Amino acid sequence: MEERIYALMLLCLVLSGVSAIDVTIPQRQYEYARGDNITLSCSFTTTSPINSRTLVVITWSVLSLQPTIEETVIATYYHWPTPSTDIDTDYEGRVSLDLDLTQGKANLKLSSISLADNKDFECRVHTPGDKKGKISATTRLVVLAAPSKPICKIQGTAEYHQNISLICVSEEGSPPPTYSWERHDIKNNPVPHDPSTTDSGGILSLYDIAIWTSGYYICTSENKIHAATCNITLSVSPPKISPSLGWLLNFFN
Incomplete structure (x- = not known):
């Protein structure tokens, strides 16, 4: 041709x-x-x-x-x-x-x-x-095309003083979607993010986390066509005690 x-x-x-x-x-x-x-x-x-x-x-x-x-x-x-x-x-x-x-x-x-x-x-x-x-x-x-329902996941270990990331991504969407995270406390009341928190491209980075970092996190994936959401319940706990350390503590008790 x-x-x-x-x-x-x-x-x-x-x-x-x-x-x-x-x-x-x-x-x-x-x-x-x-x-x-x-x-x-x-x-x-x-x-x-x-x-x-x-x-x-x-x-x-x-x-x-x-x-x-x-x-x-x-x-x-x-x-x-x-x-x-x-x-x-x-x-x-x-x-x-x-x-x-x-x-x-x-x-x-x-x-x-x-x-x-x-x-x-x-x-x-x-x-x-x-x-x-x-x-x-x-x-x-x-x-x-509207964003597909995003997938939310935690990257890192949700224990005291750790740095973790909450990841949010839609597999498709045109124009490419933008992402935003909201935080709710354990009573489901909206609360602001910690000042050190960064929110960029669907990645919410949390630093030196503590018990008050726990809560309900909602990600919104949105473009000019539509919006979709996913959520994560984050429970921050004390570090796990290793078996050897646990034995030692029990010995002195």
């Missing part, structure tokens, strides 16, 4: 005079919920009118954010000699083109979008006689 595109591009240059094309996408970013069927709009203007024998090639590609990974051409339309559309095998059944060449419309329709579609998309139009100007436009697709 790529060889055919390059051959037609070369033919466009041979047949063309010097003029300009303008390809535009109205929004720099689109936001849709996971599972939606969407349309990414692309419009273009050409110097000369397009007819049934005009050599037009329209491509939609997914651009990689990593320079070592090449773009993926997901759909290509050939207007001449016979109108036809090639769809990348990974997108078959999910992608189609909504075209009206006389009106300069070259839209991409994408169904059942997933978090894997959080990418940059490029619309590119090649026509004879238009080798200058703006032949492509890009947009970013942001697929929105």
Whole structure:
């Protein structure tokens, strides 16, 4: 498919005079919920009118954010000699083109979008006689998903004078969720965190803990779509006495 595109591009240059094309996408970013069927709009203007024998090639590609990974051409339309559309095998059944060449419309329709579609998309139009100007436009697709129910856990030993962390993480969410921790005492009354406590990225770090550090801790994972919570009951206890030390204490008692 790529060889055919390059051959037609070369033919466009041979047949063309010097003029300009303008390809535009109205929004720099689109936001849709996971599972939606969407349309990414692309419009273009050409110097000369397009007819049934005009050599037009329209491509939609997914651009990689990593320079070592090449773009993926997901759909290509050939207007001449016979109108036809090639769809990348990974997108078959999910992608189609909504075209009206006389009106300069070259839209991409994408169904059942997933978090894997959080990418940059490029619309590119090649026509004879238009080798200058703006032949492509890009947009970013942001697929929105509520945070999954976070998982709360304790890292460290909940004993006097220890430093521990309460960990909170949602496995998915788009945009990435933010996290916040609330603390309740053993009577379930809201209480402020100790001044030395730090709360960053879902990790609540507790230092030199004591009996009054015990309580009920609630983590909220939230993005612009929704919020979800998890909780932990923290019980801080004295250090365990080793068997040898226990024997010694019993001996002197």
